[in-house]
Amino acid sequence: MDMEITLVRPSRRPWRVASGAALAIVVAGSFSTLAGLLVGPLHEDLGWSRSSVGLGSLVNMVVYGATAPFAAALMDRLGMRRVATGALLLVGAGAALTTTMTSPWQFVLYWGVLVGLGTGATAATFAATVGERWFTARRGLVTGMLTAAGVIGQFAFLPLLSWIVESYEWRVAAYVLTGAATLACPAVWASVRDPEAAAGPKAVESRALAVLGRAARTAPFWLLAGTFAVCGASTNGVLWTHFAPAAHDHGMPVTVAASLLSVIGLCNVAGTVGSGWATDRFDARRLLTAYYALRALCLFALPLLLAATVDVPLLAFAVLFGLLDVATVPPTVALCRAHFGADAPVVFGWVSTAHQVGAGAVAFAGGLARDAFGSYDVMWVGVGVLCVAASLVVLVVRGVPECRTAV
Template identity: 60%
Template structure:
């Protein structure tokens, strides 16, 4: 039964505590703010393609490659970061990750060669952002909540969209009026500003403050898990022997290809190709962020009540249909059909995350955060492939149309993959100890 604010929580000493608002909600709030601060770096790549192309004469494929390295490392780092959080604690890992993001973004200000873009933005920011990936939200949710997990997952997932909403208009204005360097500095400062909040307010486990998780019974804080890298790989090998893992990973790779890799990276330059000002195109992405918050929180609520398999199938099918229409909607100015696409697509942007996490939890139990980290890695590999392929397609064909159509078709395949994910026959067990 869900725990309310009046529920008595028993501490290990047996003394009742009756917090008016459970501490888990404050932890969720700090996590939300942290993800918002870190989201600034995710808002910038699509705004950098044209300025870097004009200043350094780098091809869009070259710039897309740096973005693809960033996206790939974002995903591949996530499962190791989840294991490191079990070893060293959430607070330490996230604080270090934010510092690395800040340093990587700041160093781009002085770059003069394409390899430096790959090193600073691709590798450093990729590694830091990977530790701030959705596996962070999954770890917080798993530790601090038993009830309302779907809703909290939706809220924390929406934090990234909220960060996009906050930073995109500002960053696009900075790029338009003052160049890309002040925008890179802004990203650096935003990531660094969140570090004190994480260190002072975030806690690793409910037992740290002698509380039970929200909606659950009190449990002692587990001992630190050594061998983080080994555990991450062990969980991967065990999960990879099951069919649901490959269906989840494959569908989520298509999710990444059709969102971060395609729309977030290439929508602004594609709209600019049709004569739309950069600030207007960036504003449309920000509007996607507004409706993404609504769609993701609603998806979390739906996930607590409906089959996550059917939800995923519906989300992917609707996304694919919308992408097939996009090439016909791009124009020099914003018009009602384009606004309809933005609202429709925004509601679906990362609505796939809560049901995907729920399916990982259903199949893989206490190792679900690490398994989701690997599923997220596939998401980012898909995103990286399309970030690079989109830039190459634009260089070769002079248009992005072929990539929009291909992504729409892939979303149809993802919908079918979601429908055939089986239900677990037994209770999930620890994969690391299997």
């Protein structure tokens, strides 16, 4: 009796969804670091103080973080496709409106609120949701890859944007980003889907707040939120916002400083994907301890390395910091999953809120420090101390079940 054997090929749909999500994350991510290039131009062109520009960055980062948990819940109600596409339309509109600004409050509204909403909806929480819904064996790896996509957006386009700002003006760079967001919408709409077994419609606000209420009664939530706040302070807050103007204070052209940030971004890709791979195999707490400790050493050294030209030590800083910069995301997501199960994407959204609050506070404080002391040095050292504390605190997270997924 002949037996007919049917080979079942694995579905390609998860990877198509991941590709569409990566496109949305890359494009939205390119908005995140433009604010660092606008500090000088807005100060010179419109006469605004650096602290007033920093206030817009603070609002952007806080709104970004506050959006994340509600975006994760909104994806349950409307689906990932609608949320991702709507987010791209928001960031495009916010960037276009900034070209009409005449007062600092408009920067707070257009860049702080609109761009903050859009980037928050397509941030690490989106990456975690895609990994949670579409992948199992490679969940950590995919989360790392999608997080790296955001890093590509944040840094890969910096030299181009910097050249546009320096050769033309900052408004042209805003128009370029608006066009990129608009062009990406059809591709994201066509490729991003939810699995058929995804959760049905739920009340967005009630679910996000209910999950927060449950998580907030546990120590792991506050420990993860606190350490991730330090992560935000030492990346988005201090480096992505203030590195270019700090380097310029030492005589380095802004285009060169932007190129160094791009080196950090390129190394971020390797660091984040590698961290995702490691998170599938090793204790997430020990990984985070190593990441924060090494990041502290980098920040302590930076005031001694900044100069008018790029030398080997400064380039080494860019490479090492790049490997560490977003490497914290996969192990933090894994710890959220280990403690909070199916609620992990929303919990991670709230943890990401803490990340952005920390980032926004330091972005604002950095502007104040520069206005008050004429230097950013105290900021680098202060944030380095916070990283040392985070490297120790993360070890206090106890009772973690096995965090490794199947390979």
